[in-house]
Amino acid sequence: MAARVEAATMGGEIDEEESDERGSMWDLDQKLDQSMDEEAGRLRNMYREKKFSALLLMQLSFQSLGVVYGDLGTSPLYVFYNTFPHGIKDPEDIIGALSLIIYSLTLIPLLKYVFVVCKANDNGQGGTFALYSLLCRHAKVKTIQNQHRTDEELTTYSRTTFHEHSFAAKTKRWLEKRTSRKTALLILVLVGTCMVIGDGILTPAISVLSAAGGLRVNLPHISNGVVVFVAVVILVSLFSVQHYGTDRVGWLFAPIVFLWFLSIASIGMYNIWKHDTSVLKAFSPVYIYRYFKRGGRDRWTSLGGIMLSITGIEALFADLSHFPVSAVQIAFTVIVFPCLLLAYSGQAAYIRRYPDHVADAFYRSIPGSVYWPMFIIATAAAIVASQATISATFSLVKQALAHGCFPRVKVVHTSRKFLGQIYVPDINWILMILCIAVTAGFKNQSQIGNAYGTAVVIVMLVTTLLMTLIMILVWRCHWVLVLIFTVLSLVVECTYFSAMLFKIDQGGWVPLVIAAAFLLIMWVWHYGTLKRYEFEMHSRVSMAWILGLGPSLGLVRVPGVGLVYTELASGVPHIFSHFITNLPAIHSVVVFVCVKNLPVYTVPEEERFLVKRIGPKNFHMFRCVARYGYRDLHKKDDDFEKRLFESLFLYVRLESMMEGGCSDSDDYSICGSQQQLKDTLGNGNENENLATFDTFDSIESITPVKRVSNTVTASSQMSGVDELEFINGCRDAGVVHIMGNTVVRARREARFYKKIAIDYVYAFLRKICREHSVIYNVPQESLLNVGQIFYV
Secondary structure, three states: OHHHHHHHHHHHHHOHHHHHHHHHHHHHHHHHHHHHHHHHHHHHHHHHHHHHHHHHHHHHHHHHHHHHOHHHHOHHHOHHHHHOOOOOOOOHHHHHHHHHHHHHHHHHHHHHHHOOHHHHOEOOEOOHHHHHHHHHHHOOOOOOOOOOHHHHHOOOOOOOOOOOOOHHHHHHHHHHHOHHHHHHHHHHHHHHHHHHHHHHHHHHHHHHHHHHOHHHHHOOOOOHHHHHHHHHHHHHHHHHOHHHOOOOOHHHHHHHHHHHHHHHHHHHHHHHHHOOHHHHHHHOOHHHHHHHHOOOHHHHHOHHHHHHHHOOHHHHHHHHHHOOHHHHHHHHHHHHHHHHHHHHHHHHHHHHHOHHHHHHHHHHOOOHHHHHHHHHHHHHHHHHHHHHHHHHHHHHHHHHHHOOOOOOOOOEEOOOOOOOOEEOHHHHHHHHHHHHHHHHHHOOHHHHHHHHHHHHHHHHHHHHHHHHHHHHHOOOOOHHHHHHHHHHHHHHHHHHHHHHHOOHHHOOHHHHHHHHHHHHHHHHHHHHHHHHHHHHHHOOEOHHHHHHHOOOOOOEEEEEEEEEEEOOOOOEOHHHHHHHOOOOEEEEEEEEEEEEEOOOOOOOHHHOEEEEEEOOHHHOEEEEEEEEOOOOOOOOOOOHHHHHHHHHHHHHHHHHHHHHOOOOHHHHHHHHHHHHHHHHHOOOOOOOOOOOOOHHHHHHHHOHHHHHHHHOOHHHOOOHHHHHHHHHHHHHHOEEEEEEEEEEEOOOOOOHHHHHHHHHHHHHHHHHOOOHHHHOOOOHHHEEEEEEEEEO
């Protein structure tokens, strides 16, 4: 044994090279095994992530049912009654109407909205203003040109570029060439928004009234007045609890709507099997041709009722922000679409046997043993559908408010988890009053259905036109694809629109009146805001005048910080010259604060504030631009003033570091931050564009040392630490918020309609809307209003 060990040892000593080679091979095998284990682990983790993401996607698809598809899902309550309001003359018309419903659901909600329009979201945000924001980032189509090139450096400011000679570039130049085209685009967006607001009034009315109408089917002695009263009570209760938000009860929405879809699909299959399986032949488009071939005005106008089967698609798009597009697509294709087809086919099979029951086709087709449970589910689903439309209306009003197209109203954030869940009290009560008026005024589904259809078809037309521009400018599609999409969409939607024209006198005028009222309010507000901004831009004070006043600005500089609020992101506002020419003193530190809304869905907190210096250091004047997206909110718990001063201190500190130089690596990173900050602050020329920063400001922010050394002596310079202490001392002495109490008047030579718009309508809206001080949570004891009159 010892000999063998010794021999082995000697062998090992003699054959060292072979041993080393074997050792290296062993190490290599170990490394290969280790790398294989790591790869296997990585593959297992990938599998788990995919499995987890798939489960999460299924969960989100389920939850999207309650928020996105409530309105579309409750259409079976009233479609066949509005399609045949005067009864059924030919049983074959039922097959033709069912075929139209099937292909309407296929072409518009499925193909157009779910698989095309939903992909045109703005970082998950839907609605007409989300499409408009996309267009504003890809072309200069905003009527209020207050953007600067530094805004395009935001992480959320995504856009694509295209070749100068491409069709997209030509379209962009065509849009930007004339102001009238920009105005027409904005009016188109406002029309679509106003029609969606009309949907927010009509959807609760028709959904709840149709659901409550089930009482008369099983309790025939109940009068129509009782049904209307029950519907009004439900509507008042629905609007009264809006301030609680949907976060607390939102978890119930998806199970209710899911149960609704399963119920109507099951009843549909039961009715097909029991009454008439031949209705399945409606899947052949031949019956659409035969339906219209039989002629008659009633068949053409019945398209107004058939179109109600696709209502809710704009609420679908507007409520898109809560879920990824893939979840919405899965929910529609797997659950919503087949369940709706079965529900409509079942109703068609029932009324083929009982054509006299078309007025209450939905409730009549329910088996008696499940009638009351189905009535409860239908009422709950109608409430959920109404909630989805109301939430979409709140969202669109918030977007319009951010774009300067709606008077300043109170917006309440109702959820700590979901940013998009908001409540607008003023709009809520207006919707409730109008909804009750529509319900009690019409008292039947037919006229409300006509009104509802008119609003929906106009929104669809607006979306088609906006999508045409999106496909050209954003997606850069070939013009052939754009032409195919536009022509097919317009052919279908204009057909429905022509049918709705026959029903304007039968209730179709209601959304037109509502939309006209909201359009007047939104356009006058935007027009007044635009003229006010243009006046401020042209009447701003030159920097030469400010420099001529000297460091004291020709006044007594009292301890404290003055925050001068202005809508200008460049230059010194007219309100400042008005202030210092009427008062003998000004604060030691002056900060011009501009709150600006950008065509992005949100601005990250770390990118919200832009700060730079105005004039030499001993002037102690700064500009702070606070940037918000159309989804961002000014919440009560946000300390706007605190964050503003933090940004101001950071700017002064970084500026001081740049002057002193950097030595170690950490300082280099600070220098890099300073350079990035200076680049962000811009170095453009104001003369090139009204939206750019003025020349002196930009030079000052880039080369503060050189500018200051040319203006004041070295002895008067203040180090960054000393200036921070100085600003802190002034802050402790008191902060005063200086705001302009501006009165806008039309000029004497202005036309009469401009005088009416500015002197009466706009003045009234400004009187009843919220003040800036309330929106920014400015303490009343620190507020100073400066009155001035603008003639536009």
